[in-house]
Amino acid sequence: MLFTQAFGLPVITADDATTVGKVADLTVDAHNATVAAVRLSGASDRAGVLAWTAVEAVGPDAVIVRSRVTAEQDQDRLPAHHRALGSRVLTEHGAEHGTVRDIAFDPVSGRVLTLYTALGEITGARLMGLGSYATVVRAEPV
Amino acid sequence: MNTLVLASELSGRVVVTLGGEAVAQIKDVVFDGPAGRITGFTLSGRGLLAGPLKQSLRFSHVHAIGPSAVMIVSQSLFEDRDAVVGRGEAGRGRVLGAPVLTEEGTDIGTVADVVVETGSSGRVVGFEIAANDNLDPEHRKVFVPRGQSLAVSGEALVIPAQAQRFVADDLPSFAAQAEAFLTHMRQR
Secondary structure (H helix, E strand, O other): OEHHHHOOOEEEEOOOOOEEEEEEEEEEEOOOOEEEEEEEEOOOOOOOEEEHHHEEEEOOOOEEEOOHHHHOOOHHHOOOOOOOOOOEEEEOOOOEEEEEEEEEEOOOOOEEEEEEEOOEEEEHHHEEEEOOOOEEEOOOOO | OOOEEEHHHHOOOEEEEOOOOEEEEEEEEEEEOOOOEEEEEEEEOOOOOOOEEEEEEEHHHEEEEOOOEEEEOOHHHOEEHHHHHOOOOEEHHHHOOOEEEEOOOOEEEEEEEEEEEOEOOOEEEEEEEEEOOOOOOOOOEEEEEOOOOOEEOOOOEEEOHHHHHHOEOOHHHHHHHHHHHHHHHHHO
């Protein structure tokens, strides 16, 4: 699944089938190359961020979380959020490699599979860091 | 061989951590003259109005010098400014403008810039020289490879006599010339 496909999906609780908000962005844990959290728009209270561990399923039409209570747990251990889409890409050797246009992720495990840039695809395993200035990727093995 | 870059072009280049944060920019390059490599960098803050930082970056802590950024592992490796500046035998300011003499004692111009390798070596490959009549009647800027031992002080730079035969007009062709010069010196 692509980040752009996930954006805008309603986030619904499994226990009482209420909507807690819509997916506004996904937070990437660059160190582990996984999706760490779902950021919500239109969230009513403090549950503006959901840890990935609270997510039950990401389907084509909705994101299901177990309950409002589990959705509010684990928020302290989340990595800082930096918007991945549109981020400049730098290799560890300091060369620019376009910007991130979209990201493919595994909707079950949350693993980042592929970064799509204007200059080609980069596998998620090469992800080293994501900060406010750039997304840093390992140099391609020669 | 890695791509070459002029030391003056490194000034202003952004310093980025492998975590993707821009933490400073290069202010000046500090050279270790006798060793013929970069000792480190002095730093300034990011942005037009940012002033110099009190911290500096030792070259051994540089992950790579790239065409778009200087990559470091972490900002925590920045050191006190004197740690780098005090160790440099010849600051760039003193190398620039120094007269260039051949081993035979001919003055061929002054140092205009220093050519270094990108990547993680920090090696000085040669010099850009503002040539005088003895080297080029038109006084163009040319690139000259350094000798195996680098003789540079605040007063002068001495290059091997043979280096004159491996001069180049621009950086891309200089990379090949510097390589050819090294091969030539090894064969002697």
